[in-house]
Amino acid sequence: MALSVQRNPHPRSEAERAAALVDPGFGQFFTDHMVSIEWTADGGWNAGAVLPYGPLSLDPATSALHYGQLIFEGLKAYRQPDGSIATFRPEANAARFARSAHRLGMPQLPAELFLESVRALVEADQQWVDSAPESSLYLRPTMIATEVGLGVRPSNAYTYLLIASPVGPYFRSGVKPVTVWLSTEYTRAAPGGTGDAKCAGNYAASMIAQAQAQQQGCDQVVWLDAVEHRYVEEMGGMNLCFVYGSGPDARLVTPKLTGTLLPGITRESLLTLAQDLGYRSEEDMISVEEWQAGNASGELTEVFACGTGAVITPVGHVKGAAAEWTVGDGSPGPVTMQLRKALLDLQTGRAPDPHGWMYRLT
Template sequence: MTQPIRIERTTNPKPRPKASELGFGKYFTDHMFILDYDAGLGWHDARIVPYQPITLDPAAKVFHYGQTIFEGLKAYRTEEGKIVLFRPDMNMKRLNRSNDRLSIPAVDEALGLEALRQLVQVDQDWIPDAPETSLYVRPFVISTEAALGVSPSLQYKFIIIMSPVGSYYSEGIKPVSIYVESDYVRAVAGGVGHVKTAGNYAAGLKAQEGATAQGCAQVLWLDGVHRKYVEEVGSMNVFFRLGDKIVTPALTGSLLPGITRDSVIHLLRHWGLEVEERLVTIDELVEAQKDGSLKEIFGTGTAAVISPVGSLYWKGEKLTIGNGSTGEVSARVYETMTGIQTGRLEDPFGWRVSVE
């Protein structure tokens, strides 16, 4: 039986920001969820408490050995005023896959889902109702044992915090320019590229600085062994419309199995489009761009849902994708995915989960 969750409500609620002020990850709700782990005792003391700093010993293993993982999902308020989550069970399953890779004890998925539900209920007034806004939910696990020595921690905290977020595209969905990284690598099969751990993102910051210097919004990573197979776009999975097919890099163990990625594949196939999951080389994309068969590129992820790509920057050359504007498949996927997530459109897949 799932352990009970103790709730301590704040006596000092924060002022709510205006929808126009939200941005992404700038404000945090009144409460947070905490679950502790001690070796020999397991996960215990599930509680929702007022949002607050956490105190850690300077020797806590998370600071020295990076034993930490996280997830990201959203809660939405529908036009009828109902509160829904989008495929939260997939996030909890992936959280435990990340836990397993980093030698962190598994979290009871039923307890994690119940914690999500109750925390969203407690802070439901923080869910914005302006168009294309949502409540971003960030579950994460950190190792807290105070001990120096490279071994799995004997203590952890599983925490969930939440942040109201504005529209990712404040001026409408617009294509971005992508820098193809040829010097740095992100991950290799057998490593941790397929899980959501902090080190993956820290290792990408240097390449992102280079992309920004070239006027590009994101980095397109190549594989770490051959330096030719396309893997991910920054924090997103990536799709290519090549002729009449939609192609996305296969999950080879070095890239993240995105929940939005999985959802988009299901949606495209539901529409009768042919989707291939396979190895894709940068040379194939360059050739396809030059002969006109590369019609669209778009990234998929929780934050933006869909991010169309207007151009690639590769070896000093800017390659325009299509006519540089948002492609028809990208636009249709964005409208349909956001419609399903927010309850504007029918959900034929049963992905929406109501928060009662």
């Protein structure tokens, strides 16, 4: 099901695009086109189209503005050594997008339509996909409730949007360990809530804790479980991974999915890549006490966060209301950096793809 294409009559010039690609940052520049697909209770999904990138016109009574039915995803397109463009595990993003929609009472976009929207937009804006190291095209699928009215119920109309942004490294300082703040005052998600959905409300509720972390001189907040405020869940909007031991005996552990954590695609992929590299990998509950004691004894050697945006970010120091400590010697660990390189090499076509994760777009 190919989307119709309406070319932007005023795309950025080659010079403007080149200037943006020199230092794109993250989410600061956007390409010349976007995808829009609409759903109504009477007609289902329409044919959709690639359109010129531009503002939306929304009635002040649009449902999403009042009741928060808004979900999104994040994935990247990478320039390959042969000049083609591919993305990483988009089927997994399509499946998670559908699960998020179901949790918020929204219609589920068919996976084939999700994939076609990605292909069509990247084809239209392929000149925005740079080949510089750490560069990619970040893709942001979004769905919002667009019914006009103030009834507290699922909307009878929705719009799916896909926009794209050329990006460089998520953290401008490069692969530098971050300092994290253990949040015991605020909770990201509770059992039965929306913790495993990628919805806007989860991120809105996290802003005050992130601000608190910055007030404490930290880069990111670490969320703990809602019941005991004891078990580690996520770092900001990223999953966490813990490395026990070193060398060939190293073991990778990540907090297991309990319904309150986002099932990260990078997280899942790293569990497999770790095994490919000869390391044991598993999911388990990890308490703050175990984290602190493990670092003190040397049993726990490395900690890192992972996600589509930042790929892998080492954690170097931990602060909390009751204690603070350093992870290892405070520098990026060898397993962390080995996994980061393995993932990036696979995504950019510099290494084989034994699991068939890359999806060619052009």
